[in-house]
Amino acid sequence: MRAIEARDGVTRESLEKIKQRLIRLAAHRELFTAADFPPPQPGSKRNSCLYRVSEDEDHRFALYANSSFGNYGTPAHNHKPSWAVIVGVSGEELNRFYDRDANGVRQKGEHVVKQGTGVAFLPEDLHSIHIQAPLVNFHMYGLALEQLLHREYYDAKAGPGRSSRRTPTSARRGNPSGRAEGAARLAGGARAPRRARAGRALPRPSLLRLLGAALAPGDDDRRPGAAARRADRRARRRRRRSGRKSRTRSCSSSATPTFQSWRRMRCAGCGGGELFSGVNVPSKAFGEFVEHHYETPRIPAAELKGLLAQKKKLVILDSRPFEEYHRMNIPGGIDVPGAELAWRVHDLAPDPDTLVVVNCAGRTRSIIGCQSLRNAGIPNKVVALKDGTMGWDLAGFECERGSSRMGPEPTETGRAKAREVAQRVAERFSVQSISA
Numbered sequence: 001m002r003a004i005e006a007r008d009g010v011t012r013e014s015l016e017k018i019k020q021r022l023i024r025l026a027a028h029r030e031l032f033t034a035a036d037f038p039p040p041q042p043g044s045k046r047n048s049c050l051y052r053v054s055e056d057e058d059h060r061f062a063l064y065a066n067s068s069f070g071n072y073g074t075p076a077h078n079h080k081p082s083w084a085v086i087v088g089v090s091g092e093e094l095n096r097f098y099d100r101d102a103n104g105v106r107q108k109g110e111h112v113v114k115q116g117t118g119v120a121f122l123p124e125d126l127h128s129i130h131i132q133a134p135l136v137n138f139h140m141y142g143l144a145l146e147q148l149l150h151r152e153y154y155d156a157k158a159g160p161g162r163s164s165r166r167t168p169t170s171a172r173r174g175n176p177s178g179r180a181e182g183a184a185r186l187a188g189g190a191r192a193p194r195r196a197r198a199g200r201a202l203p204r205p206s207l208l209r210l211l212g213a214a215l216a217p218g219d220d221d222r223r224p225g226a227a228a229r230r231a232d233r234r235a236r237r238r239r240r241r242s243g244r245k246s247r248t249r250s251c252s253s254s255a256t257p258t259f260q261s262w263r264r265m266r267c268a269g270c271g272g273g274e275l276f277s278g279v280n281v282p283s284k285a286f287g288e289f290v291e292h293h294y295e296t297p298r299i300p301a302a303e304l305k306g307l308l309a310q311k312k313k314l315v316i317l318d319s320r321p322f323e324e325y326h327r328m329n330i331p332g333g334i335d336v337p338g339a340e341l342a343w344r345v346h347d348l349a350p351d352p353d354t355l356v357v358v359n360c361a362g363r364t365r366s367i368i369g370c371q372s373l374r375n376a377g378i379p380n381k382v383v384a385l386k387d388g389t390m391g392w393d394l395a396g397f398e399c400e401r402g403s404s405r406m407g408p409e410p411t412e413t414g415r416a417k418a419r420e421v422a423q424r425v426a427e428r429f430s431v432q433s434i435s436a
Contacts, residue, residue, distance in 0.1 A: 015120035047072035062144035082143035087118030091135025287364035314355035319369035344407035352379035359385035
């Protein structure tokens with residue numbers, strides 16, 4: 001999509017190309033189900049949840065999954081200064097299109113977005129959304145929603161009206177399922193619900209106290225930002241003693257930071273300013289740390305495709321659970337869940353000259369699986385597939401579906417090698433153990 005926009009600019013034609021790419025992704029309905037991206041519970045104040053699936057580091061090219069149980073709509077609006085593309089995953093969404101004139105806006109057409117179809121909008125284009133039944137669809141923007149500060153909303157009956165920095169609530173809240181539920185699950189050691197892990201997370205003392213006061217921007221739960229204020233007071237006292245005046249405004253003037261104020265924070269005492277987006281953020285952050293720390297090697301989809309075409313000696317190990325692997329996998333890949341890689345790899349790649357490629361759906365489990373085998377010290381070269389199965393598909397290559405190849409039970413030789421590398425890893429990282 002970046003390449004299309006860079007080459008063709010933002011035009012009807014370029015947005016049509018971007019829309020077709022997004023329709024291809026939406027065809028994988030099994031990856032974007034209502035179970036993975038649940039709508040709000042019936043009876044809640046919201047009828048729709050917007051999950052951030054992906055966003056570039058410069059806040060451009062942001063993809064959201066919209067999940068609704070129906071009875072939901074928006075007034076006519078544009079997306080200034082960004083373009084927008086909506087495509088269907090499941091269910092139907094009615095889009096109405098409008099023209100502006102001196103008397104306000106008037107409808108000029110409509111289109112039902114469903115699986116295999118979509119609509120595209122230039123920044124000035126006006127549309128409204130109307131959802132009657134449950135659905136999941138994609139909303140793609142050239143700029144993340146938090147950056148769309150100039151969107152205009154119109155009442156088709158009352159004439160033009162302007163909104164002020166309006167952003168869908170569930171896209172900007174890190175825990176739309178409720179603070180108490182997220183805290184209770186974290187305290188009990190359980191995984192937080194998908195909704196609580198989705199979107200953009202602003203630290204909250206009520207959750208962070210469970211993870212350690214050192215992580216929180218304010219360590220006094222009753223007064224968020226207390227640590228920042230104390231640091232600011234200390235800085236002022238030092239300036240008074242030294243006779244210097246402050247030339248900077250304190251970042252701790254707001255007791256409860258908003259997203260914009262948090263982003264603006266640059267005080268040395270508050271540790272603020274950075275926002276994180278996506279789902280499963282802690283595990284992904286761990287994967288990124290591992291890749292950076294160990295310089296875990298990776299292979300792009302196109303390069304792997306070339307090696308397969310040349311019939312190079314390699315084995316593709318899919319580190320996902322069988323259910324995920326069975327839905328779609330890299331051609332020729334063998335399912336070996338990540339925790340079993342070092343147990344089964346010795347029989348699957350007995351020749352040290354065999355290249356071992358580890359893949360998952362995206363990248364995190366590829367990185368962890370690859371680095372686990374490298375830490376185990378197997379003689380083979382091991383690489384992670386860049387962006388996993390999704391990267392393979394987006395590169396235009398076909399995936400297999402319904403595969404059932406699984407790593408076999410290790411032989412005696414394989415088990416002996418596995419125990420040997422396990423002992424080696426335990427010694428290297430000082431892993432302690434107890435008997436059964």
